[in-house]
Amino acid sequence: MKSSAKKESYSSRTPMEQDKKGQHKKDTSGVGKSNIRRELLSQHGLKQLQTGHNKNTKQDVQSTSQQKRSESEKSLTKRKTSLGKKRPKANPFYQQSLHTWQLWLTAESTLKIFFIVGIVLIPIGMICIYFSEMVQEIVIDYTNCQSSANTKCIDDIKSGNATCNCKMNFSLKEDIGGKIFMYYSLHHFFQNHRKYVKSRDDKQLVGKLSKVPSSDCEPFKFSNSNKPILPCGAIANSLFNDTIKLFNETQEINLEKKGRVWDWDKKTKFKNPDNNSLKGLEFDKPIFWQKSIWELDPDDPQNNGLENEDLIVWMRTSALPNFRKLYRIIKGLKKGDYELQIEYNFAVHHKDFRKRVIFSTMSLLGGKNPFLGIYFVLTGLACVLFGAFCLYIHVNYGKRPYKGSLL
Structure with a gap:
């Protein structure tokens, strides 16, 4: 009964009313579409503006970074030039890269030094004394x-x-x-x-x-x-x-x-x-x-x-x-x-x-002066005696096994 009533009501409308109602629907659908288009266009414009702004900010950042790089490069070049002026010559002596030799003192090498020095000084001193005694005064x-x-x-x-x-x-x-x-x-x-x-x-x-x-x-x-x-x-x-x-x-x-x-x-x-x-x-x-x-x-x-x-x-x-x-x-x-x-x-x-x-x-070494010869002889004898003393200690006590701390 209800459906029939609805049908009757719809059918009871005049054709003019029905045409107006259709036109109104068409008009409302067209306005909605235009509004949607405007919103889409506005959103697209905002995106373009945002992308343009982002591009500009990126360019500014890139330019500032390039300026900083150029300034740092200039400061580095200045430092290099100043360091280049102060830098010593490329020479092993100035660069402290010469070959070195270090005396490693052991018991054997020390004893050799004492005996060699004593054997050399004693005859030199005797020669000095001989020439000094040749001088008549x-x-x-x-x-x-x-x-x-x-x-x-x-x-x-x-x-x-x-x-x-x-x-x-x-x-x-x-x-x-x-x-x-x-x-x-x-x-x-x-x-x-x-x-x-x-x-x-x-x-x-x-x-x-x-x-x-x-x-x-x-x-x-x-x-x-x-x-x-x-x-x-x-x-x-x-x-x-x-x-x-x-x-x-x-x-x-x-x-x-x-x-x-x-x-x-x-x-x-x-x-x-x-x-x-x-x-x-x-x-x-x-x-x-x-x-x-x-x-x-x-x-x-x-x-x-x-x-x-x-x-x-x-x-x-x-x-x-x-x-x-x-x-x-x-x-x-x-x-x-x-x-x-x-x-x-x-x-x-x-x-x-x-x-x-x-x-x-005068002699070959000058005037009469026995002091130099006596000094050489005494120094040579002291070296020989000290070397003999060290040799005795090394032979008798130098090869003993280590027995821990003496404290």
């Missing part, structure tokens, strides 16, 4: 030399006498051939004192004179008349000024003055000033001198001034308080009696001070 102490009035010259100098003459005798039992070197020797005279060594004017000694000497020369810089001293300083002021002559039974022996200094000293350290540098300048002799610098050698005008060999020898200061300096050179002496005539001027008022004249020959 005569030593004459004239500190307390007596004058003709039977008084000691050193006491006369202390009392105020300007000079004192004395004589010393000696004899030779055999001839001495070749060159004989005559020295004066001073004991307990400290030329190595710091202020004494500095007390000189090196510019003045090479001929560069001035009205005001170096301040190192104080207090021997100016004389009592306020004139500059030439040469100034304590070294020059204390110049050894004893005059020594040698006589045999009949005549005076020739004593050579030249050839006692190094050529290097005369060329570089001691030069006479030229005449132009002396113009308008007045100098006084040192306080303790009896002669001026131009009168040191009256027999040889070429051996005067700052190039005087006695002065050059004295200006080369000694490192020890007991020393000898070359005074003259003699060409051989015959056996017989000899006499030293001494003009006693150089006096030091100290109880331990001594003055000597030494005549000495």
